[in-house]
Amino acid sequence: MSLPEDLIKVLDLTRSHNRWRRFECINLIASENTMSPLAEAAYFTDMMHRYAEGKPRKRYYQGNKYVDEVELLAMDLMSRLLKVEYVELRPISGTIANAVVFRNLANPGDKALIAPVQAGAHVSHTKFGTLGALGIVQVELPFDLERWNIDVDKAVKLIEEVKPKFVTLGASVYMFPHPTKEIAEAAHSVGARVVHDVAHVLGLIAGGVWPNPIHEGADVATSSTHKTFPGPQGGLIFTNDRALYKAISKTVFPWFVSNHHLHRLPALAVTAVEMIEFGKDYASQVVKNAVAFAEALSAEGFKIPTEHLGFTKSHAFVVDVRDLGGGAKAAKLLEDANIILNKNLLPWDPPEAVKNPSGLRIGVQEMTRFGMREDDFRELAKFFKEVLIDGRDPADVRKKVIEFRRNFLEVKYGYDIPEDLKDSLIKVPMLL
């Protein structure tokens, strides 16, 4: 039977994507990762076709007796891993988690303080995104470019002056922990709450190499579950504040989520177990790799604006490529060489520079998961130089990148599918 043309096209595109990103590219987007084979198997289940509105054991639909138990187990695993009392897994993304929390803490017209977008705040924190859509008024926290962090003294004064409903910390370009303790003290003194968005660093917190903001005074943390935490795409809220948790969990559904994409839950639980087992080794290697890579790029002639601060303490760092034609040009040349990352605003860029900002953002977490270590990142830095400084044809470098990637095709720090389960899996291989 011949397939309709459109179907052939869909399958071709899907297969091309899978081959390219999974086997031929070096993936350096700071917000992405790859699940283990076992988590991928646990993701592709009948649960993706089902509905479960409401909370476990109190659903509005029948058919959820196993889903309920998986959700409760996943919640328990995440709360043990993060050492917090209350975890809410139903937000289907970090942005939805932010929406739930922001709406619980403020009404339209109220004020919130946020890190400036050029200094890495996520768009959902801002007037351009979820915060603005909820009618909450954004006031920007002062940023200290020398320390590449929130300016604590000025922020404390601003909090006292503005008396916001809440202060949002955390960012999408996040090399150094934000000063949660100091900001929480100032916020609490004027009756404001502190929301800390840890989407980028959740895996580092789970691995014990980044401070958990809830233990430092934040009232509530929001996150996604697929950046340094290498789980399925989804959202998460956690807190030790019982009253806030109760309010939040009453409003996730029906305010912002109907069905919460149930097939995420077993995959998330598998990843939580993996992080309990291997998280410390993985997270320490991520940070070592990030520093080694930034150092190597600097040695090859690139400008890393946080060099004077020891480059980074997270999975990510930025490169200033203004002298090389800007972020848009550099990111595209690297993509042509099968090195995938994104252009990024740097703190001095005006918002309108978004189409060709000064920077590139680089995250090492996914390639660390595929087994790359410090020396491998030093090799990778040479490909960057060939493309961006030496001006070599990206197509020539691409051949070397594909060859290089062949050494890093298996996910580490996670579980394979056990032999005795292989026969009982529904066979849905990834299209290649």
Ligand code: DSN
């Ligand atoms: N847009 C994502 C990032 O790349 O940081 C976060 O949602």
